[in-house]
Amino acid sequence: MSDVLQQASGWLDEGRNVALATVIETWGSAPQPVGSQLAIDGEGNFIGSVSGGCVEGAVVTEALDIMVSGQPKVLAFGVADETAWEVGLACGGKIRIYVEMLG
């Protein structure tokens, strides 16, 4: 856990909606270790990283949904999936990511 939380806390203080995505499991060559975090605000701005760029787009989209539903969610990405190239784990790893509302 790094400066991402500090920044996310600042966003909350500004009254923004904030979601937090955390890598909870990895298999194979995943670029970011377990515990890596990405904070997303209501406008889709994000800081931090959960994959080195491969799946951030998909995570941000899910995060915006979660800001509406309020329900946390576990996301899974990996090469086993035919569409993996589009979601984009070109590195060949698999990851699970927990996405939750902050605040």
Place this chain on the structure above:
Amino acid sequence: MNKATLQSLLEARGKRLAVAVVTELATGRQRLVKAANGQGDQLADILEQGFRLDRSGVHQTPEGEMFVAIQNPALQLIIIGAVHIAQSLVPIAAAAGYAVTVIDPRGAFATEQRFPNIDVRPDWPDEVLPEIQLDQRTAFVALTHDPKIDDPALTAALSSDCFYIGALGSKRTQGSRIERLSAAGISQENLKRIHGPIGLDIGARGAPEIAIAIMAEITAALRHDRSRT
């Protein structure tokens, strides 16, 4: 994560306290556990191992799937000697995630101009070190070659839980250093903790390469099983 948990996490980081956030993945229910209170916890073994190995992870428990997020205190590097090698070591350590403090009583060396944007103390180590928490997330290197400065600093480091202690100097310098510290009453067992000559043997030539060798050795001490280092 609610705001109270977030605030507690940020406070713990400021105070260099080890804490964990346990999340029940099915429900999102969360709790914060301090390492100091981990023993009585229902996940005591998992927490103990997580803190020790600095490893977060998902665990299957009778209550369901739990994500245990470990937040150990930030890594810090204390450098004794605002010397040329220190100037090379600072940016490498910072990039690897260490908060760096440079201590040197020689005011001409310990300047903000030579070490911008980090904590520089133009003081004697034995005056400053009591203010700094030397703990299991701290690496410590003595780079001055000067026993007047290095010896008291190493003495302080050896009485702490620093995960790495290194001292610059040839085998001969290291030999006489061990003799002095031993004569001052430090046990042989404890003195073995000093890595000297400092740094992995990569044939380093010049300050930047020596800095890489030092950072590599610190990383090995941090990440390998402690018994191997």
